[in-house]
Amino acid sequence: MVRFAVxxxxxxxxxxxxxxxxxxxxxxxxxxxxxxxxxxxxxxVLPGGxxxxxxxxxxxxxxxxxxxxxxxxxxxxxxxxxxxxxGFQILTEAGLLPGALRPNKISRFLCRWVHLRxxxxxxxxxxxxxxxxxxxxxxxxxxxxYYVDNPSKVRIVFQYSDEEGNVTEAANPNGSVLxxxxxxxxxxxxxxxxxxxxxxxxxxxxSEDGLKVFKSMVxxxxx
Amino acid sequence: MKWKVKVIVRLKEGLNDPExxxxxxxxxxLGYAVENLRVPKYxxxxxxxxxxxxxxxxxxRKLLANPLIHxxxxxxxxxx
Numbered sequence: 001m002v003r004f005a006v007x008x009x010x011x012x013x014x015x016x017x018x019x020x021x022x023x024x025x026x027x028x029x030x031x032x033x034x035x036x037x038x039x040x041x042x043x044x045v046l047p048g049g050x051x052x053x054x055x056x057x058x059x060x061x062x063x064x065x066x067x068x069x070x071x072x073x074x075x076x077x078x079x080x081x082x083x084x085x086x087g088f089q090i091l092t093e094a095g096l097l098p099g100a101l102r103p104n105k106i107s108r109f110l111c112r113w114v115h116l117r118x119x120x121x122x123x124x125x126x127x128x129x130x131x132x133x134x135x136x137x138x139x140x141x142x143x144x145x146y147y148v149d150n151p152s153k154v155r156i157v158f159q160y161s162d163e164e165g166n167v168t169e170a171a172n173p174n175g176s177v178l179x180x181x182x183x184x185x186x187x188x189x190x191x192x193x194x195x196x197x198x199x200x201x202x203x204x205x206x207s208e209d210g211l212k213v214f215k216s217m218v219x220x221x222x223x
Numbered sequence: 224m225k226w227k228v229k230v231i232v233r234l235k236e237g238l239n240d241p242e243x244x245x246x247x248x249x250x251x252x253l254g255y256a257v258e259n260l261r262v263p264k265y266x267x268x269x270x271x272x273x274x275x276x277x278x279x280x281x282x283x284r285k286l287l288a289n290p291l292i293h294x295x296x297x298x299x300x301x302x303x
Contacts (some may be wrong), residue, residue, distance in 0.1 A: 057289060060289070100292050102234075107242060107244065107245045147238070147291070148291075149291070
């Protein structure tokens with residue numbers, strides 16, 4: 001059975017939910033303290049939370065810890081690397097994904113459900129979605145305003161949209177360029193998403209739309 | 224040799240600074256004609272180094288700033 005590491009930094013707080021979602025998707029998952037090694041795992045997930053209390057910039061300090069050397073190896077070898085919320089911030093700070101996540105355009109923490117349009121269903125994390133499918137997931141962040149110099153060169157995976165899938169200014173919660181909610185690297189094996197798929201992985205949470213992120217990832221890692 | 228280092232990291236021109244906007248608005252509400260308030264980050268520390276400027280430049284690039292969205296400046300003085 002494929003095994004995923006869920007990396008825990010001081011301040012991480014979505015590790016249990018993420019571990020549970022991966023198990024539900026059919027793989028083994030283990031929470032791994034950031035001082036441990038990632039060998040013996042098939043993929044790595046950086047979950048949400050507030051590593052190092054978001055001091056300096058969200059994700060900045062976690063991105064410079066030794067374990068990120070191993071995460072970079074995973075990325076280089078083409079194995080799956082998923083960053084959720086704070087994990088996405090860590091991946092951009094570590095240079096594994098392009099761009100940066102700035103404070104939200106409206107100056108407060110945002111915690112609510114959003115609609116997303118699946119812009120790219122050809123990544124290992126989105127292969128079970130239909131192209132253009134509209135899904136629901138929650139966001140919970142203060143620094144989710146995605147910025148990149150040249151958005152035309154970025155592999156956009158999810159965009160904030162309205163219920164019909166229209167990518168509009170009004171549907172953009174945080175000011176991200178082109179309503180970007182999730183991006184992948186060129187090969188597609190590294191994904192960063194501000195919306196939380198693990199918080200939409202069971203019907204009792206209000207949506208199961210996020211579970212396909214984990215199922216796609218697990219299916220791909222099995223091959 | 225030991226140095227006193229002062230670093231200022233700023234959001235690049237043109238990038239929205241929501242914290243600055245809110246503080247500027249609060250000052251305007253108090254009756255001050257404040258415009259374009261920005262909130263840079265300020266760091267000060269002591270550094271034992273033979274090449275302080277080179278090292279501080281490297282620190283800014285590696286951690287204190289995100290070169291994609293920030294610019295920085297610093298001052299290095301000998302600790303008396």
